[in-house]
Amino acid sequence: EVQLVESGGGLVQPGGSLRLSCATSGFPFSTSPMAWFRQAPGKERESVVGIRGTDGATNYANSVKGRFTVSRDKTKNTMYLQMNYLKPEDTAVYYCASGSGNPISGRLRSPSTYEYWGQGTQVIVSS
Numbered sequence: 110e111v112q113l114v115e116s117g118g119g120l121v122q123p124g125g126s127l128r129l130s131c132a133t134s135g136f137p138f139s140t141s142p143m144a145w146f147r148q149a150p151g152k153e154r155e156s157v158v159g160i161r162g163t164d165g166a167t168n169y170a171n172s173v174k175g176r177f178t179v180s181r182d183k184t185k186n187t188m189y190l191q192m193n194y195l196k197p198e199d200t201a202v203y204y205c206a207s208g209s210g211n212p213i214s215g216r217l218r219s220p221s222t223y224e225y226w227g228q229g230t231q232v233i234v235s236s
Contacts, residue, residue: 111135118230131205147201159217
């Protein structure tokens, strides 16, 4: 059974940092593409970053480039999202997702690339 469990969300002031974790099991973590998505209240889900399993190639949304960093620990089957210089507009529920295959870079942030999703973790950026 595939499982993805996010953690690390919370309330943080603008300019602050958080690190989200996505603990996984039930699929070949080391070779699977994975991604972070987010959904703010009243808005559509948007992609944040995708990472290819085979070579670690990444594709970041312009809104988070230079502030967010995705990483993977293959020894722990866990993906992380380090979020720095947080802004109020980063407030959302953050979801991790996993897929299969070896997608091209342009598809790393496409929801259709991913088959499995976590339950989400809330991030609130507010003073």
